[in-house]
Amino acid sequence: MVAAARSAGLDAPVASCPGWDVTALLRHIGKVHRWVALVIATGDMNTPRPEGTAPRGPDLFEWIETGAGELFAAGTEKGPSAPASNWAGVTPTTAFWFRRMANETAVHSWDVRSAAGDPEPIEAALAADAIDEWLMVMGALRPPEGLSGTLHIHCTDVAGDWTLDLGTFAAERQSTDADAELRGPASGILLRLLNRSDEVEILGDAAVLVDWGDKVHF
Numbered sequence: 001m002v003a004a005a006r007s008a009g010l011d012a013p014v015a016s017c018p019g020w021d022v023t024a025l026l027r028h029i030g031k032v033h034r035w036v037a038l039v040i041a042t043g044d045m046n047t048p049r050p051e052g053t054a055p056r057g058p059d060l061f062e063w064i065e066t067g068a069g070e071l072f073a074a075g076t077e078k079g080p081s082a083p084a085s086n087w088a089g090v091t092p093t094t095a096f097w098f099r100r101m102a103n104e105t106a107v108h109s110w111d112v113r114s115a116a117g118d119p120e121p122i123e124a125a126l127a128a129d130a131i132d133e134w135l136m137v138m139g140a141l142r143p144p145e146g147l148s149g150t151l152h153i154h155c156t157d158v159a160g161d162w163t164l165d166l167g168t169f170a171a172e173r174q175s176t177d178a179d180a181e182l183r184g185p186a187s188g189i190l191l192r193l194l195n196r197s198d199e200v201e202i203l204g205d206a207a208v209l210v211d212w213g214d215k216v217h218f
Helices: 002-008 022-042 059-078 094-115 124-141 186-193
Strands: 150-155 161-165 170-172 180-184 201-204
Touching (some): 124 150, 124 161, 124 170, 180 186
Antiparallel strands (some): 180 201
């Protein structure tokens, strides 16, 4: 992420995060890393967010690396089974935060690489897990309104099949008949679901995804 940010420049716009430049994105992810490091260390998601202001300018690069190091150190010390509350209603262990940070960082790293003109795909297994987390956990927390139909999602490079009822945003980890199918590499599917790319194949009734970009946000 830091290498891509240096290449892009701190003032470069991040098209996949409207209104943000590279500085804003780095400040966001750095604050998140530091806060989650505290959540993992204390086991309490209500722990106050770290005080202090994120730097601007070249000091931001070292600040990002330091925050990532704090997150890694906290995770290494506690391990994935340590108790830690979360806002998602899933098993309250640090494993939730390990997964959330891996997927959040992967997507925002892609955002920075895209700003630098080098949007390499997200690693397939990681992208497939991010799809699963987004469908089975994140989407259920804030289901969008105004969508209808059913969507089958199929990864072609790693294992991954889900069927999503767009009306209720209920998802199942299985392949069933649906009005439309989103088919392609896991990275491309994840980026399509997060309104970052449209380079995957849509089979069947593409109309079920016409309003996706207006209704679904990450």
